[in-house]
Amino acid sequence: MKYDYEIAVIGAGAAGYAAAIYAGRSGASVVVFDKGMGGGLTMEAPKVENYPGFKSIGGVELMEKMKEHAMEYAEMKFGEEVKELKLLNGGVEVITSRQKYVVGAAILCTGSEHRKLNVKGEKEFAGRGVSYCATCDGFFFKGKKVAVVGGGNSAVIEAIYLRQIGCDVFVIHRRDELRAEKALEEEAKEKGVKFIWNSVVEEIFGKEMVEGIKIRDVKSDKEKILEVSGVFISIGEEPQNGLAKQLGLKLDENGYIIVDEMGRTNVERIFAAGDVTDGVRQIITACAGGAKAALAAMKAIGKRSPF
């Protein structure tokens, strides 16, 4: 079968760029599609201080570097959305918003999106006090007062995590009890996490940075102000698994694509990496996943990689 490109990477975030670098260096012809301008969720991070090698760098700047790096090895198709992938006998058809391509293997790096509160100030202060990832951004709030919004295990663990970094932490939950395990709630209380029950966030406000939130008690309907420097919204992730579902890829109970340690899915010629595959949600782990998936994908195009 004649391929337009040997390997197609869908999604130009950290995982996709790493996959492109590794596939290209392994001797494959590579195309990368992104419905937008690329960069993925990292673009929302004003500062990244946990990608080894860069003590502190803007998310946009880091992704710009990765893009330039990947462009050495792959053709980039920005603004071209992949609408459908069809398995062929000996290849994969990639149907985009512009045209069709035949490739030998596809690596899905479509990422995930953070479930939003959809309140005033959330979008405006994203990256300026509003965060969706305590592991990523917690350290920036060391010694400061923060709110965690949510009531599941993730929210409570993020609250404990922020506490141990040295934050003063309030969990805002709309009901009078958590979905989280009781033991976690006990641990959080023991460690000094404070809970504000039956409350919803109505607004996030500030000037340059977040300065506080307006919360409403759903029972009394009373509003109050909580002054905080950070708001961690922990109400769930939405892995971008539309293409994966079309293809019949196995997903876990949260909708993430199930892959083995080399990024192989249950369907031949289809690989996956990055936030669409798991919940660790770190730039460094996404890159490693992309690199491995690229090495594994070589075999699908009749080539070799040492791994």
Place this chain on the structure above:
Amino acid sequence: MKYDYEIAVIGAGAAGYAAAIYAGRSGASVVVFDKGMGGGLTMEAPKVENYPGFKSIGGVELMEKMKEHAMEYAEMKFGEEVKELKLLNGGVEVITSRQKYVVGAAILCTGSEHRKLNVKGEKEFAGRGVSYCATCDGFFFKGKKVAVVGGGNSAVIEAIYLRQIGCDVFVIHRRDELRAEKALEEEAKEKGVKFIWNSVVEEIFGKEMVEGIKIRDVKSDKEKILEVSGVFISIGEEPQNGLAKQLGLKLDENGYIIVDEMGRTNVERIFAAGDVTDGVRQIITACAGGAKAALAAMKAIGKRSPF
């Protein structure tokens, strides 16, 4: 139990530095031990062009950046070798060449070493034509003539891999048949890899860079010169698993520490990451492993991480 440090990282290569960054940012007190000056095997790479974000950087320079980065979050003990780890009830005792420490958890990032040919020129030209990793360095030899030394599956796969990058590839093997699978040998021949049988490398020579090798036919005892720009030595890896063995960690058949996807070993409070855990041997995958092991290790010290 009172800890001198909550988390000890053993080995200051890419995995160790990443583990230190992630553990420190998660709110743990961290110490990193290295018997030498740190940096691991990456220090041997004159150029690294596959670590996403750096289009091209010297191995020493990249490790210097990672060291400075890790020093923001951890105390570094260079020139201090860990001789033994003892499991305590509720902690781990770290016995070094200098003193003893009690920690809550240890992350083994002790790396691996390349088995050497031990011939003239091998050490002198390391990183200047002599390589032990086709995935890492193959691309630098695109369009050039290279030798692969070895006869196992790895050697033949590396030869095929180098061929598909566009190298002119000779496999030098000391016997008249390979240990590698027959199918791999066929594939290699079909793809144009050439074999030089019953031959050993006597010397690697050149000026600034490798220019050729002297090989001796072990049957006829005749010597000849093969002009090559690169020599890939693929005769095995030696994971540095001494501490792991002492501790009774489960190893795979090649001596690598068996870990789960978060770097957990079969022994509580002991984690592992990087080249001592697997064969992918990439800087990016080592860093990801270190980051995950650090997040997993938080639980062992009674703290939390979202993963």
